[in-house]
Amino acid sequence: MTNRIKTKSVTLLLVLMTLFVSACTSTSTGQNASPLMIAEQGSFAVGGAVIRNEGEFDPVALTAAGQTLHGDHASVFYQIPVNQRQYPLVMWHGFGQFSKTWESTPDGREGYQNIFLRKGYGVYLIDQPRRGNAGKGTQPGTYAPVPDEQKWFNVFRVGMWPDYFPNVQFPTDTASLDQYFRQMTPDIGPIDINVNVDAVDALFDRIGEGVLVTHSHSGGMGWEAGMQNPNIKAIVSYEPGSNFVFPEGEAPAPKQSSAGELSALEVPLSEFQKLTQIPIIIYYGDNIPEQPSDYPGADGWRVRLAMAQEWADTINRYGGDATVVHLPDIGIYGNTHFPFSDLNNLEIAELMSDWLKEKGLD
Amino acid sequence: MTNRIKTKSVTLLLVLMTLFVSACTSTSTGQNASPLMIAEQGSFAVGGAVIRNEGEFDPVALTAAGQTLHGDHASVFYQIPVNQRQYPLVMWHGFGQFSKTWESTPDGREGYQNIFLRKGYGVYLIDQPRRGNAGKGTQPGTYAPVPDEQKWFNVFRVGMWPDYFPNVQFPTDTASLDQYFRQMTPDIGPIDINVNVDAVDALFDRIGEGVLVTHSHSGGMGWEAGMQNPNIKAIVSYEPGSNFVFPEGEAPAPKQSSAGELSALEVPLSEFQKLTQIPIIIYYGDNIPEQPSDYPGADGWRVRLAMAQEWADTINRYGGDATVVHLPDIGIYGNTHFPFSDLNNLEIAELMSDWLKEKGLD
Incomplete structure (x- = not known):
């Protein structure tokens, strides 16, 4: 019994x-x-230029004479949930990446696209000009399949190849790493920061007010976009890597690391001051060395974090509202260069969500 | 008063x-x-290869030694609606195109992605290897921005540049044409039919049974995929352009048009017979010349349509179930090479939907 x-x-x-x-x-x-309730979804090209060839189009010979090429646009996929919040989120990938950054994580969990749709935000995913689905540019390009993934494993602070960082918020199975390596895609033609910023500027002209979310290389371009388009009501930047803008005469000296020299840019004070008119938050993950290191993959982030902190101080000295969150300093450990798709991305999203609420942007 | x-x-x-x-x-x-009710959505890479460099990875010098490159995968974005039907639809773009083919139309209406989600089908959109978001290949590539859009305007049978066909089911405003031209994107590296078919094969291995929907250049590759993977339960092909497969010894003579020569392929009878085991439907639009024409843009379709009809006859002679629908023959006029995004795409979708129902595939 x-x-x-x-x-x-x-x-x-x-x-x-x-x-x-x-x-x-x-x-x-x-x-x-629970299901995603999508009121509207679709895609479009935005921004860009047109090349027109001299001459008259010949419908028999079909030579290039008199023909056009439309290129240098961004490609955008958007979803608007039912009862969307005040501002949609425009998500802009980093170097070597594309819209995939915000979609499913390497281990198939939901990324920021789904997480923020569930929170009621409209989500616009960008492929910047000459990248991914926006591959049609106005400049020639070449692609060489050079193996470099172990470098990126280190630069993206997943670990020190072949070892994962002991506390890393990244799945350590083979299939996830395979997906992670395949979520990079080459540039088709040269990266042109002005072309990229102009396309994002055109996007905000089209959609109206919203919040810009950047990652890594788009961080610096995001500051430019923020100065260029007043429809950008806030910027959330994950691990911005370069092109921090300071008022003329106020840029700090270049910072040295084993990854090379990190310089700041200078812009007219009147331009810089536009960035003091919107709330800005910057997040950096874990495993950034505190002391100079011979390993450039990790060491570059030491000076980028330091530059970000000086930059935020300058913004705030001019009356702005910029915050740098170094995640380990608030007790969140193990994040890589991609906090929004790391294993704890729901927690990372909650931080961003709380900040949007605090700033009245939700 | x-x-x-x-x-x-x-x-x-x-x-x-x-x-x-x-x-x-x-x-x-x-x-x-009404809102789209999405039970699940996400993206992943599928198929592909890995290049491994000799040597040992150096975390300081970061040279290519000992590093890998993952490439030649397809990139897939999928959405599964609540209460999905029996088989999802896998949509594969044509030459120079990418997943955009099935998203918003050039004038911003809903494309096949949304239309069939609303009808209850799971939808998988492919970027084939070395195209769009699947740009990371294992072979080198070059891109030359050669103006060629007026050629495509004619080849895609929107009209005879600069004139639209009088009955064309295509929006004639400038903004729509701008979007249309921007929905092409170059190859990054050579097109490799085996690589492409293998990636789609791997996709059906991953997702199980489904219906393959092809367009133009993917038409021919779709026959290959259909012979390779028994999870493909049916094929819907819009304007397949080449690579029709016949049993050994039964290929018709090459067909001549001002666009060049159209040859058929031969495969072992046992392979061919696999295509007689599944229902297949092929649609062609309007403004295909009945007599030889000096204009290659249009004339190529005359022989492709004729080849498709001979091909379907051969399939049916071997006990298969293939249908060719030349839309004007059933009273639907003005369709371009992209019937699924033309102005009457809801009507075109209804045809496909009815066919799926008739074949018990819904």
């Missing part, structure tokens, strides 16, 4: 555990999460 | 007209359509 009761209890416990594990699994893949 | 009544009537008429126009506008942009 006692044995049967014990068996039943164990069975019940197993059933409950199975249900619990199953619920967790379902949530993590998004399989059984 | 009569004047006041007249004024009121005119006002009422104006109000009704405004409401009518507003309703039409809202529907055409999808703004006020």
Whole structure:
């Protein structure tokens, strides 16, 4: 009798555990999460230029004479949830990346696209000009398939190849790493910061007011866009890497690391001051060395973090509202260069969400 | 008094007209359509290869030694609606195109992605290897920005540049044409049919049974995929352009047009017979010349349509179920090379939807 009761209890416990594990699994893949209610979704090209060839088009010979080429636009996929919040989020990938940055994570969990749709934000994902689906540019380009993924493993602070950082918020299975390496895509033609910023400027002209979310290389371009288009009501920047803008005469000396020299840019004070009119938050992850290191992958981030802090101080000295959050300083450890797709990305999204609320941007 | 009544009537008429126009506008942009209920959405890479460099990775010098490159995968964005139907639809773009083919139309209406999600189908959109968001290949590539859009305007049978076909189902405003031209994107590296088919094969291995929807250049590759993966339960092909496969010894003579020679491929009978095991439907649009024409843009389609008809006859002679629908023959006029995004794409989708139902594939 006692044995049967014990068996039943164990069975019940197993059933409950199975249900619990199953619920967790379902949530993590998004399989059984509540449906996304999308009021509208679609895609378009925005910005760009047109090349026109001299001469008259020949419909028989089909030579290039008299023909056009439309290129240098950004490609945008957007989704607007039912009952969307005040401002949509425009998400802009970093170097070597494309819109995928914000979609499914390497291990198939939901990324920022889905997470913020669920929070009620409209989401616009950009492929910047000459990258990914916006591959049609006005300049020639070449692609050489040079193996470089172990470099990026280190630069993106997943670990020190072949070792993962012990506390890393990144899945350590082979399939996830395969997906991670495949989420890079080459430039087709030269990167042109003005072309990129102009396309994002045109996007905000088209969609109206919103919040710009940048990552890495788009961080610096994001400051330019913020100075160029007043529809950008705030900027959230994950691990901006370069092109911090200071008022003329106030740029700090270049910073040295084993990754090279990091210089700041100078812009007229009147331009710089535009960035003091909007709230800005910057996040950096973990495993950034505090002292100079011979390993350039990690060491570059030491000076970028330092530059970001000086930059925010300058913004705030001019009456702005910029915050730098070094995640380990608030007790969040193990984040890579991609906090928004790391294993703890729901927690990272909550930080951003709370900040948007605090600034009245939700 | 009569004047006041007249004024009121005119006002009422104006109000009704405004409401009518507003309703039409809202529907055409999808703004006020019922929400899409998405149970799950995300993206992943599938298929592909890995290059590994000899040597040992050097975390200081970061040279290419000991490093890898993952490339030649397809990039896939998928959405599964609540209460999805039996088989999802896998949509594969044509030459020079990418997943955009199936998203918003050039004038911002809903494309096949949304239309079939609303009909309850899971939708997978492919960027084939070395195209769009799947730009990371294992082979070098070059891109030359050669103006060629007027050629495509003719080849895609929008009209005879600068004139639109009088009955064309294509918006004739400038903004739509701008979007249309920007929805092409170059190859990064050579097109490799085997690489492409292998990636789609790997996709069907991953997702299980489904229906393959092809367009133009992916038509021919779709026959290969259909012979390679039994999870492909049917094929819907819009304007397949080349690589029709016949049993060994049964290929028709090459067909001549001012666009060049169109040859058929031969495969072992046992391979060919796999295509007789699944229902197949092929659609061609309007403005395909019946007699040889000096204009290669249009003339190429004359022989492709003829080849498709001979091909379907051969499939059916071997007990298969292939249908070629030349849309004007069933009273649907003005379609371009992109019937699924033309002005009448809801009608075109209904044809496909009815066919899926008829074949028990819904």
